[in-house]
Each structure stands twice: as C-alpha cells, then as structure tokens.
Amino acid sequence: MWCTESKQKVHEVMCSADLANRYVRKIVAKETRGWGDQENAMRRIGSRYGISFWSLNNIRIGRAKTVDAGLFARIRAAYVDVCEEQLRRLQHEIAVEKAINPHVSLEDIESEAETLAALFKAKKDAKA
DSSP states (O other), X not given: OBOTTTOOBOOOOOOHHHHHHHHHHHHXXXXXOSTTOHHHHHHHHHHHXXXXXXXXXXXXXXXXXOOOHHHHHHHHHHHHHHHHHHHXXXXXXXXXXXXXXXXXXXXXXXXXXXXXXXXXXXXXXHHO
C-alpha cells in the first residue's frame, strides 16, 4: 500500500492475535480429516504442541484479542513444524514420481525443495 501524500510505501503492522489467528486456521485446515473434524483436530494439535484446546479455539474464532508471547511462540513453532511436514511430503512425492517416471526431469523442483529444507534446518540449528 502506498501513502497518497508522501508517495512512500506504508508498512502494514499485523498484531500478534491476528497473526496467531492466521497460523491456527492454517494448522487446523491441514490437520482436519474431513467435515466436522475441527474440534478433534484442535485437540490433536493441542496435545502435540502443548497448547490448550480453548486457547486454540478462542484464537481461531477471533475471540482472543491479545496473545501471550509464550503462546504465540508455541503457535508459530507449530506452524513451522506443519510447513516442514508439508515439505517432507512434497519431497516424498518427488521421490515417488521419479521412481514411477524416471524419464521425467524433476531436478529443478527437487533442488528447490532441498534448498527450502536446508533453510528450515539452518533456522532450527540457529535456535538450538
């Protein structure tokens, strides 16, 4: 977005509750196994990442207007973990596709996935 008066780019600031809402919604969407599974998905997410069901639910439906820094860190870590899992699934699909169709070139996609995996590993190593 650009400021009409100064013609400079305006930085949009997103509060932690909005960002947590976005993360929780994406995590729940990836975890659900079908219609009506949101509550069960939130319970599985909660037990896996140490976040209470009601905290997840209140953030997901927008009831929580603020999010504690510790809770936000756990939600963000859960989101990164879900992203890593998607990457592992993509790498597995690439390997399966290469085995089924050895004549199809997937090196560019495979190298992109490996680069992304290296970035995830570097971020985790930097945290530890």
